[in-house]
Amino acid sequence: MRTALALVFACLFAAASATSVQAQVAVSANDGKMALVDGATVASRAPTPDTVTVIDLSVSPPRVAGTVRAPVSVVGPPQSVAITPDRSLALVTSALKLDPADPAKTVPDTVVSVIDLRAAPPVVLATLHAGRQPSGVSINGSGTLALVANRADGTVSVFAIEGTRVTPAGIVDLGAKDSGPSHVAFTPDGARALVTRNNDSLVSILAVSGTTVTYAKQDVVAGLKPYGIEIAPTGDLAIVANIGAGTTGGADTLSVLDLRATPPRAIDHVTVGLIPEGIAISPDGRYVAVTVLNGSNAPPGSSFARDFGLLKILRLDGTTLRPLTEAKIGRWCQGVAWHPDSRSVLVQCMIERAIRTFRFDGTQLTPGPAIAVDAGPAGLRARH
Numbered sequence: 181m182r183t184a185l186a187l188v189f190a191c192l193f194a195a196a197s198a199t200s201v202q203a204q205v206a207v208s209a210n211d212g213k214m215a216l217v218d219g220a221t222v223a224s225r226a227p228t229p230d231t232v233t234v235i236d237l238s239v240s241p242p243r244v245a246g247t248v249r250a251p252v253s254v255v256g257p258p259q260s261v262a263i264t265p266d267r268s269l270a271l272v273t274s275a276l277k278l279d280p281a282d283p284a285k286t287v288p289d290t291v292v293s294v295i296d297l298r299a300a301p302p303v304v305l306a307t308l309h310a311g312r313q314p315s316g317v318s319i320n321g322s323g324t325l326a327l328v329a330n331r332a333d334g335t336v337s338v339f340a341i342e343g344t345r346v347t348p349a350g351i352v353d354l355g356a357k358d359s360g361p362s363h364v365a366f367t368p369d370g371a372r373a374l375v376t377r378n379n380d381s382l383v384s385i386l387a388v389s390g391t392t393v394t395y396a397k398q399d400v401v402a403g404l405k406p407y408g409i410e411i412a413p414t415g416d417l418a419i420v421a422n423i424g425a426g427t428t429g430g431a432d433t434l435s436v437l438d439l440r441a442t443p444p445r446a447i448d449h450v451t452v453g454l455i456p457e458g459i460a461i462s463p464d465g466r467y468v469a470v471t472v473l474n475g476s477n478a479p480p481g482s483s484f485a486r487d488f489g490l491l492k493i494l495r496l497d498g499t500t501l502r503p504l505t506e507a508k509i510g511r512w513c514q515g516v517a518w519h520p521d522s523r524s525v526l527v528q529c530m531i532e533r534a535i536r537t538f539r540f541d542g543t544q545l546t547p548g549p550a551i552a553v554d555a556g557p558a559g560l561r562a563r564h
Contacts, residue, residue: 209252219479241295246301256315258515260559310337316363374408402435476511515560528557
């Protein structure tokens, strides 16, 4: 009898463990050391620890499944988190850290944390190092390779993934140290990757063969200061968020890149407002969600200043983006992620230290409950 019961409990535990690994999740990187003061991102006078929060999307409303301390950064595109296809690991970058010699200042970091999402609570398995100011990070569809854009070095770091082991596998030099590579995204077939270059307004194409990644010496012009980028599930299009002149500029754009063309090229642009920060394509490939700062991070008294940001949804009709609906959100809002059903959206808001949820019926957005986190939510990705 004892042997039979032990077998039953073992089976139940194995099933529960498998369910936890397979659950749809989002991962939020939360920055406790930075603050927004008079329109400037500065070191907080009362910093709290950076954390990473795992959110269970398989329940409604979504809930926090666990939190672990790890270095993160609000500076850089909010695609600073990547999740393996089997939802067992997350990689989280840390672009800036407090200066050990003067905690009122920041300096470039190099850290990439490997987080075990199967553990309860999650744990940091390894601390790796990329180039200076590692920012956007992505993992290929087979879960064997990760790329990290290093903004302060003009390079892309390559990491090989085998099970829970993540190891350095090379550096891609873009040949322009000050180009400011911000985010990198794989095509679905894993044969190419695209890197946004925020400082010189180019999008570079990388060739991928196994763990060998090379700069294809091919660049695409999207818009002014490309930042975030997402590639459609079909692999034929990429959507680029162009942040323009920041809080001193005007309306900024999203660009549609045709990846089927030879060479790839921009084929459409749509205005979305002041500083498109986070961007995500819905799992069904029909919609694009974008968080627009809308002057919510502008200095008080600025003619651009507003007390709220915007979540905008655009419909992808063939190769054309069409504005569909929008909703007011909080201030200095960062990442955005879709629920696997393409009918719910998560949005990070730094000032409120909360992740807002919205239902989307294909036409309108309806606010849902907020998820509180213990620091400013600064980077967000979901894995469906």
